Amino acid sequence: MSGAVILDPLLPWPVLWAALALAVGMVGLALWRGLGGWWLRGLAAAAVLAALANPSLQTEDRNPLSDIVVLVVDDSASQRLADRPDQTAQAVEAVRAEVARLDNTELRIVRLGDGQGNEGTLLMTALAEALAEVPRARLAGAILLTDGQLHDLDRAPDMPAPLHALLTGQPDDWDRRLVVTNAPAFAILGEEVMLTLRIEDQGAAPVPPDATTQIDIAIDGAEPQTYTVPLNRDLELPVMLEHAGRNVIQFSVAAQPGELTDRNNAAVVQINGVRDRLRVLLVSGEPHPGERTWRNLLKSDSSVDLVHFTILRPPEKQDGVPVSELSLIAFPTRELFLEKIDEFDLIVFDRYKRRGILPMLYLENVRDYVEKGGAVLIAAGPDFASAESIYRSPLADILPAEPTARVIEEGYAPAITDLGQRHPVTQGLKAEAGGEWGRWFRLIDLTPKGGQVVMSGLGDRPLLVLDRVGEGRVALLASDHAWLWNRGFEGGGPQLELLRRLAHWMMREPDLEEEALSAEAEGRRMTITRRTLSEGARSVTVTRPDGSEEQVTLQEVAPGRFQATYEGPEIGLYRLADDDLDTVIALGPAAPREFEETIASGARLAGPVDATRGGILPVSAGMPDIRTVREGRAAAGRGWIGITPRGAYLTADVRITPLAPAWAFLLLAAAFSLGAWLREGRR
Template sequence: MTGEVIFDPLLPLPLIWALAVLAAGIVGFALWRGLAGWWLRGLAAMAVLAALANPSLQTELRTPLSDIVVLVVDESASQRLSDRPEQTARAVERVRAEVAALDDTELRILRLGDGEGDEGTLLMTALSEALAEVPRARLAGAILLTDGQLHDLERAPALPAPLHALLTGRKDDWDRRLLVQNAPAFAILGEEVTLTLKIEDQGAVPKAMGDTTSVTVSIDGGAAQSYRVPVGQTLDVPVVLDHAGQNVIQFSVAAEEGELTERNNAAVVQINGVRDRLRVLLVSGEPHPGERTWRNLLKSDSSVDLVHFTILRPPDKHDGVPVSELSLIAFPTRELFLDKIDEFDLIIFDRYKRRGILPSIYFDNVRNYVEKGGALLIAAGPDFAGAESIYRSPLADILPAEPSARVIEQGYRPEITDLGRRHPVTEGLKAEAGGAWGRWFRLIDLLPKQGEVVMSGIDDRPLLVLDRVGEGRVALLASDHAWLWSRGFEGGGPQLELLRRLAHWMMKEPELEEEALSATAEGQVMTIIRRSLSQEPRSVEIARPDGGTDRLDLVETAPGRFGATYEGPEMGLYRLTDGTLETVIALGPAAPREFEQTIADGARLEGPVSATRGGIVALSDGMPDLRRVREGRTAHGRGWLGITPRAAYLTSDVTIRPLAPAWVFLLLAALLSLGGWLREGRR
């Protein structure tokens, strides 16, 4: 219980001060006149003024409150390295015991995990949240149990009590990390792109470590190549992308004995491969209505460089026109089919037949071109079934079907086969407004030898056959009536989409691969897609960044498409395999922000800690004691950290009593005035 005198004036305070000045003037005048009772009159005036000030005695019933010490425990990813979890656990128990030994002091613990995404360690944010729940008047101190690596220093709160830091880690800790300093988001296929890497060492690097280390590079989880590179220097790595779409390039540094973690020994770069120009050679055997359709389709794409030749005057044509008067351009057969054939991405023979223009050696060169990775599309016309068929050439070895010498000319609607419903080239092709496709009126009868029949015509005869030959691809379209769809005959059909997909499949675009395993990520959730022409149940094995594995069953969501979603428990590089195909995907960076700096260091905490006269202590030097220090004094020393007692309390009851009744002041004033009058009367 405490007591103090308070005043509750009966008149406005300015008026009381005015009366006080007036009383002082009267007393001063009495003193000047030499009146013997001037001091008695002054005391009487003070009694009146005291009565007007209304002095009271206020007593409070106070309940003492305990001091609070806040302990923020950093349990982020970097705090799980080496023996830091054991260090942290021991330090928490020691702090708990030290606080328990102090009278009227309690401990509040807040544990901090990894931030969302790649935010890193939000240590100061956690401290601010903890202090928001603690009355400032009771805060005796705050302790951060961390490795000193935080990523929100600008959010450090102002504290009325000392802030201390207990650092985990060891003095001989060291680590090596791989850093990608420059990587483009896009690159042109076949052209060299340069990535800038750097390998740096941190901490107490052993003297036995050399100046070079081994770095392995792999693209899309393929075979890795190893190189010796210098440590501590920037390194330019030339990379050439070999396929369009997303290319995942992984760099990894050989792990060394004794380093803190291998999580930052790898880096993943995702580069989107794009084609600069698509070079297409279109050879039309003769003018026909579908020739313009092919030309318009290919010329409508600004990224296509089209070389188109139509054979109007074959060598066997004898019309008597002198050669000097012909305005036709000579067909540069040697230049196209010998010298520059490898420069084309796609070769199309549109209703072409053998007329002696291209000798067998040229067709043999086309076959070699396909086997080495080229693409060939045959749009067959009636001549494909005859004696002059292009099939009667070295191309027969790579074509997926043989003509039966029969040409069927009757109306039919192209259909997608059961296999075609699973193949990405024809999957999901639909007619406009849900109607039926328009009819075609010619079909070259084929006898399939190999490949995949994805579209059929009359009586389920093959219409579109796809095949892989060596490293290249071949497509055979057994009709020259696709142009009817472009004219909208009987409602037309998806000619543009079909031919676009067909061209992209032949260009090996990843999204049109019929056997593919892919994954996309949104935050920490990855969507896994397995495309396959078979109907067998599918599952994938997922290798996590921490070395563990998970197995996930895939569900068929559409014909030929199996999928599932998986939420990654942490950021990093994940490897997926179904036993046949493999792929990699990075959820966030391969080495998250937590692993950019792994060596325990209190340098970043010096500012907020020194501002409160606190201290930074490494746990490897021993756990300090806790003791009380007065406010404003240095709160740390050798082997100890200080907290400031706050002496906070809770007022449970307040009582106010007047010092004396008003009539007592009036009686005292009257007696003093009477005494002054009597004293002056005697004189």
């Protein structure tokens, strides 16, 4: 029960204040005139003013409320290292017992796990949400049981009571981590790109700071290369990408005895390889309508450097015109076909035949160029079936089909073979055409020797044959009438798309590989795609970051294209394998944010804790006592932490009783006035 005197004036407060001023003035005048009853006049005025103020006694029946202490328990991944789970469990029980000893105090425990995705430890967010459910007038204090590694310090709430931190971990904890400090998202093929990484020891490391260690570097899941590098220093690593598309570079350091975790001993960098310039050599045997089609296609791409070699005047042409009047600049055939042939990404022979302009030595060099990784595309015309055919040269060793010397001059509609329906060069072309394709009127009869026939002509004869030779690629188009589609003859066809895909397949565009395994990540979900020319069910072996394996069955979504969606159980690096193909993909970083720093430290919590005069104490030194302290006093000391009792209550009943009736105040005022009159009259 609690009581207090309250005022409920009978007149408005301005009137009451005016009356008070008038009474003070009259009493002051009486004092100035030397009247002996001035003080009785003042008491009479006070009685009148008290009657007007109407004083009352307010009595409350109060039900006291308990003080609340909030304990936020950090159960994130870094808190599951070493003996921290046992420390956490023992600390929770100790705090529970300490709070139970305090009068009228209750404990509320909030547990915090890992943040969504890779947000890390959202300790302050959990504290703010817990305080939102606690009446501010009842909060006596808050305790954070954590390793001090949080990632939302900017969300620290305003605390009306002391805030303390109990740190888990041991004084001799140490950990080694690998950090990539600088890595570009894109890089040009064939040019060095510089990565910056650092291997550092944290905590009480048992090795000197200037020691060395070994690092393994693997690109696209290949066999890793091992290097010896210094510790605790920034390392500049030059990297040259070998292929276009996504390149996954994995760095790893062997786990050391005694370190807290090896989850931060690896890092993954994904760099998209792009080609700076594509160099293409187009060799045209003689002018014809399709020659401009090839030239326009290659020149339309600003990233293509085209060198076009056209034979306008064959050696056998004898018209008596002096050579000095015909020749402008001699074409550098020796330089192109001997000295700089390896600088080209693609060589196109468009209706070329042997005329003695390119010696056999040059064509041998083209053959060797393909076997070493180059690409040759042959658009065959009638000359391909003649005795002067380019097939009658060293190029026969790499061509996937042999001409039968027959040229078919008859209309036909090109068609995609069953194999072509699965090959990325021709897959879906029929759908893109939006109807029947226009006819072609010439076909060079071929006898396949190998490779893949992806398009056919009249009587299912091979029209487009693709093959891999050594490390290079060869394509043979058995007609020179593709330009009819470009002119829209009988509705035309997807000529530009076909030739574009064909050229990019030969230049190893990753999206056009016929045998490929790839994955795209979004959060913890990956979409696995397998392209293949073979038929039958497909499955992929997924190796998780912890080394466990799982078979994932793929569903055929298009001819030769299989897909599946896989939900990764944890953040890290996953390896996918099927037959001889494998790839790696990172779901989130290889080292999650939770493991970036694992040594327990109260440095980040010092600001919000000091603002409430709280304390940061290690659990390893023993559990502190919990005491009560007055508001504004230091709330932590050696071996103890304090909470502030709030004295909150709930009012059950309120009673208001006047101190005295109004007539009593008026009677008292009359008595004082009479006393003043008698005193002054007697004088």
